[in-house]
Amino acid sequence: MLFRRNWFNATHVALLFLLSVLSSIANAQGGVLGWDKRVVHGTLDNGFRYYLFDSRQEKDAPEGLTLANLVVLSGAIDEEKDQLGVAHMVEHMVFHESDGLPNGVRKAFTDMGFQQGRDFNAMTNSENTRYMVNLRDTTSKRLNSVLDVYQQIAFHAQIKASSLDKERLIIQEEWRGKLSHRSRINEDKKALLRVGSLYPERPVIGTQASIKNTPADKLQAFYKDWYAPNNMALVLFAPVDMKALETQIKRTFGDEPARALPIRHPKDPVLDDKLKIGQLNDTGSKVNRVAFLYRFKSESDGSDESRRSGLIDYMTRNLLTQQIRRQRDVLPEHVRVLSSTKGTVSPNVAILGFSVNVDDGFHAVGLQSLIQELVRINTHGFSQADFDRVYDKVVDTAERNKTAAKSRGTIWSVKMVEAVTSDKSVHDPEESNDRILRLVQSISLADVNARLDQWLSSSDRILYTQAVGGKGVNLGSMKDVEAIFDTMKKRHLAPLEIEQEVTEKRLPKVTQTGSITLINREKELGLSNWSLSNGDKLTLLDPRVFAEKYHSVSPEETERSSYFSAVSGAGYHVAKGSPWAEQIAVQMSEATGIYGWTDEEFQKWRRKHTLSLSSKQKAQSLAYRGSIDDDKLAQLLAVYRVNQVTPKINSDVYDNVMASLKRNAGINVERPVEVFSRRLATARFGDTDLAPTLPILESMSLETLEATRQKQVALPVHYFMVSRLPEGKITRLASRYLASIPRNIAAYSESDYETTSVLQRAGESIVDVSLNTEPKAEYRLYAYQSLPWTPITAVQLTYLGERLEAQLKQRLRSEVQGVYSVRVGLELNKDTNRAELKIQYSSSPARLDDLAKMTETVLAELPDIVTQDWVTDIHKAFTDIEKNRFKNALDSTLLHRLELSETLYGDARYLREMDALTSGLTKSKLKDVAMTLIFKDRVTGLYRPLAE
DSSP states (O other): OOOOOOSSSHHHHHHHHHHHHHHHHHHTTOGGGOSOTTEEEEEOTTSOEEEEEEGGGOTTSOTTOEEEEEEESOOGGGOOGGGTTHHHHHHHHTTSOBSSOTTOHHHHHHHTTOOBTTTEEEEEOSSOEEEEEEESSOOHHHHHHHHHHHHHHHHOBOOOHHHHHHHHHHHHHHHHHTOSHHHHHHHHHHHHHTTTSSGGGSOTTOOHHHHHHOOHHHHHHHHHHHOOGGGEEEEEEESSOHHHHHHHHHHHHSSSOOOOOOOOOOOSOOOOSOEEEEEEOOTTOOOOEEEEEEEEEOOOOSSHHHHHHHHHHHHHHHHHHHHHHHHGGGOOTTEEEEEEEEEEEETTEEEEEEEEEEOTTOHHHHHHHHHHHHHHHHHHOOOHHHHHHHHHHHHHHHHHHHHHTTOOTTHHHHHHHHHHHTTOOOOOHHHHHHHHHHHHTTOOHHHHHHHHHHHHTOSEEEEEEEOGGGOOOOOOOHHHHHHHHHHHHHSOOOOOOOOOOOOOOOOOOOOOOOOEEEEEEETTTTEEEEEETTSOEEEEEOTHHHHHHTTOOOHHHHHTEEEEEEEESOOSOBSSSOHHHHHHHHHHHHHHOSTTSOHHHHHHHHHHHTOEEEEEEOSSOEEEEEEEEGGGHHHHHHHHHHHHHOOOOOHHHHHHHHHHHHHHHTOOOOOHHHHHHHHHHHHHHSSOOSSOOHHHHHTOOHHHHHHHHHHHHHSOEEEEEEOOSOHHHHHHHIIIIITTSOOOGGGSOHHHHOBOOOOOOSSEEEEEEEEESSSOEEEEEEEEEEOOOOHHHHHHHHHHHHHHHHHHIIIIIIITOOOSOEEEEEEEETTTTEEEEEEEEEEOGGGHHHHHHHHHHHHHTGGGGOOHHHHHHHHHHHHHHHHHHHHHOHHHHHHHHHHHHHHHHSSOHHHHTGGGGGGGOSHHHHHHHHHHOOOOEEEEEEEEEOOO
């Protein structure tokens, strides 16, 4: 996707962010509030802690699901110099032999029917290690079995040298999997931000040398030091009796004696009064950027004053983000994208960063502009009006959060784990938000301006640059940078940009009304088909027939939402014209919003009406999909109508998007993996551009794109609606807003609308290149086979793809330790009537050819991996998924399937045959499908390191 601005979801995301921040402020400091009384928690005599939540208290909790987390409160930061990567290696090794499980923890879990990655997993970071199990169909017996396995992980892992030698290959492949331009840049950036601490010196994954050479006794020592009951916590979200569970926890984990823990390394960087200057100089960089950051202490205790300080932080950050956004409009030429960010680099040190993107060769101008805006903001401070607005938002959100936070569903598990790993608490939402409401009353504009000055006066600072192609940038010395600050402070800088009053707009009135005629009705489905006077069609479904059939009282029904989609043939893969123009026209139209309105006016309007409407363009179709409360359906149809009757593009949107696209097209940096991807694309589809070139973009005037857009909206549209509103009301709305849209298909020839599928070419080819600058190889396979689309076949291929991925992981990862991550995609493409297969993994360069042959072997044996046990499992899994869909997402599921059925068949047979989907999940039928999948048409890609 070249460019996309989300019309209707930004307000929702911002609200969730604010809820999260306020909740974290209330929960951040621990103190007298303590844990929410719904969380059962305690500490055994040996120091082992547990935090339990009975999920039956939550109406939104998935039935029968347990989320079990065993947390070891040590990670890479606790390693010694000769233990690099050991915390992560121990995480891998505890899945091997233990005292009570000689065949290994992994086998114990798989014997319970668990699938690694889906049902059980583990992760290590700098501060802790976490083991995770998702237990479905919870019973006390099954949960106790999980706890028994956790006990083996916690206290009884053997960590044998022979098993470690095998596991090294897996860990090496995980290390290789992280080798990329993006990860290099991220690691270099983290090293800059955390300079003066141990974090850069303790990479979680370790180094290639440490993975290859660290002996087992180093892992055993780390395990003995840190895997102690008094350095662990168990976090459970489970539908079981808490008293009985507490008893079982004491019985399972209580006998292991506490141990004295080693002295921990300091986590916080040593702050100083110097400006540190660095550069991210990766040759694959495609960005020109200047960033300036401040580091400062951010300590907290359990006092009210500490909570109040957290609120001041939040309000200051909110005001700063808002002000930075306003200042973007006054940046000089060649400087753009002024942004700010605030976070933590360690438990007690925060960081506040600012950056600008610049044109090539204008880093010095960018630095001048960045410093000027920082000094300007600090000099003038925030206004009372802005402070009042953020104050009101805090109060309003805290009031609403009292109730909202009481229904968290599985978020309880996430919040409990976050609290345990950061030594905090999850408080009672009413108590914590009452505390916020009391403390915020004592905060004034002077407080937030003082906090802003405190942040921007921090003496520990970091300046770094990034340039396209990793070119060197010289912005001078520390004294030179300080001189710019001094100069700016002496200037009379203009006042800050202020909030502009935004007019409340109304959509244009519809002065013409079309007509709508019933074509047919299928009462047993609650379905009706209609013809609109402009040539469009409407298929309308009342979901109450299906709700009664499936005994569904879904949230969608109680919330009274209507679901809408509009599908036309305005795809991008045109036989006549430019595919890029087709895509850019749609995306600029979406970015325009309502033509003639400012962006601020449109944002205000959409916030008021809380609409959700988005577009998706494919090779041969263009679809708009949305949902809205029933009482606002007219607004959804009205804004869609404006998009269709006024297919114009805002000139500012055109200028900004084209400038961005041209900058990207003009970057003369092609990463080796991009060369590989381009050659693969050529082998699959013939000569094709993966992105628009400068000559293509230069040919796209605003008039050209608007003409393209006018052609797109001339095509007839098929509407689909699922709603519980009275049919008469919906048809009246459709007559007014949809039937009155003029379609002008006669103005164009048939060839103007002709589109074709994007099809991989027939035959077999191999793309074998040695270009990688990293010591790793990659395998990619793209294959297809003609196969007519049916709902049942689509479900069959989904599960066969999962089975193939599991088998490849077993053969390539577990049996021969050849790869770490295997990704398989197998789907039935309804647009091409092809079964399309994609396989991708990275490996040691020396093993690539052998692994490629093994992959071919596993593919050839696809029918043999269809076993009765597996079929029984997926039959039950799919039945559960369908039950959950009908319970929680009935209306949206019906809309999706109705649209598929009408588009492919011209009728609603998919809805009639939904209950038959499971009929395809039998051993014989799955094996029959697997036997047809021979994938003779394929492109294999082998990506190797540069030859020495």
